Amino acid sequence: MSGTPFSVGDRITLKKPHPCGGREWVVYRIGADIGLKCLKCERRVMLTRKETDRRMVGSIPASTGVSENPQSKRTD
């Protein structure tokens, strides 16, 4: 496996800003694609893992210093 592992609740920064001007996103869904929500305008987009990885410039894991709890915040 290559690339960055994502988990729900992670905050990521993308290279290119959203049209609203925001660059920070939160991962709200993990599946075949990654669901991202813009923290500024709350618009949701789906990107493939590859695209997300390519566009990402930084990330802040949701579970910093906390025990992992995968799949805890499904919003299906």
Ligand SMILES: [Zn+2]
């Ligand atoms: Zn936005």
